[in-house]
Amino acid sequence: MFFDGWYDVVRVFMVGILAYAALVFLLRISGKRTLSKMNAFDLIVTIALGSTLATVLLSKEVALIEGVAAFMMLIGLQYIITWASVRSHWVENLIKAEPSLLFYEGRFLTDALRQQRVTQEEVLFAVRSQGLPQIENVAAIVLETDGSLTVLQNQQGGELTSLKRKL
Structure with missing residues (x-):
């Protein structure tokens, strides 16, 4: 179908604005390191955030609060892993490649x-x-x-x- 009605279009705009604002807010409070260009682990988190945003925008089955919870989980895991990597060489070696x-x-x-x-x-x-x-x-x-x-x-x-x- 090309067009099922205005409800879906309005929903995408409303959820999109709110999900985008939530993501920007969470990234802002999590610090610069969350989306830094450092290693494969960071790239995976960045892609997962984008995929989550797309799912929240386009899937009627995923509520906005579920998407925000997923953002929080991904950013929280990123924070924990990066926090641990600067304190433990074992964790650092696990997630980072050597030059x-x-x-x-x-x-x-x-x-x-x-x-x-x-x-x-x-x-x-x-x-x-x-x-x-x-x-x-x-x-x-x-x-x-x-x-x-x-x-x-x-x-x-x-x-x-x-x-x-x-x-």
Whole structure:
């Protein structure tokens, strides 16, 4: 059917406005970390929040208060897990991937590239994206826990101290 009546349209608008306001409020009080771009766990929570919002909007069987309760549960679990991850290395290691060194001191680390399923062309794209015309100007390239590539430039006499932790 293309149109069953105005009731459903008005319901989507009313529930949508209220569910959106509730979600924004809950995200605001839960802190910046809730939707940060950090790891796969955060992505899953973000997708689950979007899916829950869509279900509340489009399903007559799900009441607004049930959707708000689902938002609260997802955000609460996210808060608990992130709180625990900054206090426990075991939890942190469980939910976060380690950064991976893909290029170092003038050479591609082919085993790391293969393991992380990244091509040399993607790494070179990251170098170009940083405005560097030559890879010789690069000291290291790291695949970060959020999937982004960080390009570290060569520094005269400078040590790469940001690579010391866990790489």
